[in-house]
Amino acid sequence: MNYETVMGLEVHVELSTETKLFCACCAKFGAEANENICPACMGMPGMPAVINKKAVELGIAASLVTNSEITPCMTFDKKNYFYPDLPTGYQITQWFAPICKNGWIEIETSEGKRKITLKQIHIEEDAGKLVHDNRIGASLIDFNRTSVPLVEIVSNPDFRTAEEVVAYLEKLRLLLSFAGVSDCKMQEGSMRCDVNISVRKVGSTALGTRTEIKNMNSLKAIAAAITFESQRHINALETGSEVLVQETRRWDDNIGETFSMREKEAAADYRYFPDPEIMPIEIGDDWINDVRNSLPETSYDKYARLTQELGLSEYDSKIITGSKNLSDIFDGTMKYFDNPKEVVNWIIVELLSIAKGDNKGEDDVKIDCRKFAEIMELVDNKTINRNIAKKLLLLIWEDDIDPVLYVKENKLGMVSDTRLIEDTIQLVLKEQSNSVEQYKAGNDKLFNFLVGQVMKKLAGKADPKIVNSLLADAIKKDDM
């Protein structure tokens, strides 16, 4: 019997606002526990909710890049439930009139292109984080994430394969990160995906029993969780080994299986009602157009610009435009050093390999673009050679040195005095007379050895091309 997997996705994306949804607390990731909190996001009484306008604007941006229909007058609503990470006892979300509906995104997989349709996107506040501490036998609460604004993007059950899910998430990440909506980092939790999954016999139109899988924090984990869970459903249907129930299951990445979270979900009644403190928000065409006009270049426009206008290779352009962060580094560096091929080369070959050594991916690389450009400038005007430049990049990465100053202070400038190079060559030719003889006798490899000896004596500070040609001249002369 052939089975088909049917999936719908709920993707939570934290919005890139400076401050939280209803207070002035910093909304950035990575602070000490409970560093970014105030009476409002701690749920204390007396602070009416006042909405962060920037969050609404990023919500409009998310609606635009997903081809959604924006709600002319949206409302915020309250969802009531008790949980220690929810300090007010309610979550402010959009239930009755979310910011947009009926969007779509085109994805591309090995099967070709297809559209994934979206049910809706709504803005809501995030909850805090519980940390279970076994040493003291208690749960600790970190409220930093409380009230950080996010959008939940709810798809229709359009997905059939894990590949489609991964392609969709990749596409969403590119669309949203380039629009400045979110940095979409799964590892840091700024992009989280819950998968609603069921299986049915091919040809059947009725949906099977659905489970929701949570707690996947990478694309790899999502693909693995989908494969595991759909197989579990198929096994259950084929062998009757277990009865499928509608439930939420937690993915355990170490074990590679999903586990029931044993929550009585049917009993939950969230008592939604319109938030009486937040007035309905009208989103008129002017506001939408303002947001549309201020949207930054999309990943696809940028790819076109890099390949067509700047003449970069498709391979390089794909890497640069595959990450908002790399693309920002590219633009930032180009401002100081206007040579796209050189900049891309430095990013892809040098910067990414240093980052990789530090276990950092494309989205986590950080570099001061001005200093990065200065290194390229120093090579370009022949002040330093490439090897020294690479060392400088590492020093910037590790110690944030100032490259121009460092070159000056450590006298790393290239030896441009040809007399000195020629004298050094003469010295090497004398010292290595055996090698010189063997080279002349036809052992070509020894030429590079001799170049290396010269460079060593010059402390690596000469232009290897010049050394090459002067050495060749010197050996020729020696012959005559």
Add this chain to the structure above:
Amino acid sequence: MSYFIEDYGVRGHNAVALEDSIMQKGKQVTANSKILEGFVSPFNAAVAERLINAQFTVAGKTSMNEFGIPSLLNGQTEVLGAVKVVSDGVVDYALCNDIFGQYRKQAAENSCCYIHPTYGTVSRFGIIPLASSMDRIGVVCKNISDGFNVLSKIAGNDFRDGAMYPEKTYKYEISDKRIRIGIPKAVTQKDELFDENVTKTLGECFQTVDMELENFDVYKQVVYILSCAEISNNISRYDGVKFGYRTPAYRGVNELYINTRSEGFGTDVKLTALMGAMVLSQENYVPYYEKAMKVRRLIKNSLRFDNYDVIALPCSIGNDPYENLSLYALSALAGLPSVTFKHNGHNIQLVGNVKREDLLLTAWEVCRHEL
């Protein structure tokens, strides 16, 4: 009986008493609930801040019903602290939050006045929230004209409250307008004395207009359903996890919630929370909450302030507190300003249009001089 639950000893014409739901930085604030025991406010309420900036001082904190919810079962037996301090002449003014009308009613009954301003003209920042769509700080005073002077110091837009009108300040001045008073006959007839005497004498000083309050019979249900829903939501933050009272005995988080809230809330609050949860539950949302919202809209739309300027209402129609709720529901539901006062032995309530407190002040002045 002591007037204050906390007395700062300040008296004189610039002393104002604050109900214990108005937060003052560094001072415990409990809204008379055990659940907030030990909770010290980290900031000043906007109204407290503005009073102090206007050279007023806080005399002390007055007692109140728990969270400001009067007992609908037993009625209000004791005189509330904010009314008592003014009627006994301890201070000239007290500020409090009045949704259900208990302050408006008692002020008139105890020879004081009450000014209930337009919703959204006085900041709710730093007020222990009750029903957010109705919460409003008002003034208990000896004299409406002086009361408006205090109100002018605390009213005006505050960016920390998102449901406010944009005006930065309000001046409450007597108007030249010849005021037309709307008399909802069907309502005033419920209080025979009021109907006979007050409407007659009002007719001598003002042009009176017969009018109808559509859906008056369900006012109390609508205000009760909506306020219970909002209150049950607003008090869900008191769970024993972060601040205030926490039960000494619990195993696991569910017991922490249940015991803390069972021990921390009184009967009327529990009843309100239960009613609120009931009307918001999945099966009851449409027949109760949504319907009440629709009727609220109908009530707002039914008003015809182009035919009259002020509506006159009695302050009570019998002894049933639930029935009397109807009289105060209009301003609660439509956000309208009102004043209550005693005149010639009658307790009078005047309700005006949004931001037309000036006409209430004017009407009161006319009554004072001519009635």
